[in-house]
Amino acid sequence: RIDRLQGFLLFLILSSLYLKKHERKTSTCSFLFFVKMISEKLRRISCGNCNCGGENMYRIYSTLIEMVAAAVFIIPIWCIYNKLYFRSWKITFLYMIFGFYLTAVLALVGFPNIISLKVELTVNIIPFVYMINDFINACLNVLLFVPFGFFLPVLWKEFRNAKKLFTAGFAMTSFIEIAQIFTGRTTDIDDIITNIAGTLIGYLIAYWYTGVFTRRIVKNSKKNDFYIICASVIFIMFFLQPFISSLLWEMIL
DSSP states (O other): OHHHHHHHHHHHHHHHHHHHHTTTSOHHHHHHHHHHHHHHHHHHHHTTOOOSOTHHHHHHHHHHHHHHHHHHHHHHHHHHHIIIIIOOHHHHHHHHHHHHHHHHHHHHHTOOOSSOOBOOOEEEOOOSHHHHHTHHHHHHHHHHTHHHHHHHHHHOGGGGSHHHHHHHHHHHHHHHHHHGGGBTOEEEHHHHHHHHHHHHHHHHHHHHHTTTTTSSOOOSOOHHHHHHHHHHHHHIIIIIHHHHHHHHHHHHO
């Protein structure tokens, strides 16, 4: 698990550097160049000719591919939602960022999909033992859910209540851990604990950043929007995205 969490951090850094470097290009040219760059890096890594971090770098680029595959559905669907329900391009854009964050999390944790289901029940219900033995992994697992705790109270007033945010964080991480039964991964109580801790840290950051939720917040959002976004991302990642992802991998490798 430390590999996927390190990959998440490196992915955020790489994405930020790329966007800053290419901010003056048109969106179409930048997108094509970005895909071409990922393709070349993946070829080099798969051939063993890349000295750019081995497995972690492969995980970064593979996550980007998974996000591009999801974007094929997320962007048009969010635009339809804006027309029919959200009715605000500003809010829709923020929701899209949150949707891509959820996509990255599901891609990194190995969320199951309709193409490759593998049922294997491996559960750790003893807390803290493995967390103490692998403290760095625990810290990275905390960091993975910090954006979740930040986004929710900023975007939706209902989650500015700490108890409701705690419930949302618990529900999300529990859902992910249960879903990992269908990927052959371990369902771990430590992951639930660290992810909830990350959610609460994100809440505290949002609390400070928004001045006790008095500024830099979305005021006209609806709580149902949160459920629509989560359900849509899960549906896309389970049923739709895997087919586009397979096509992209065939094109790249």
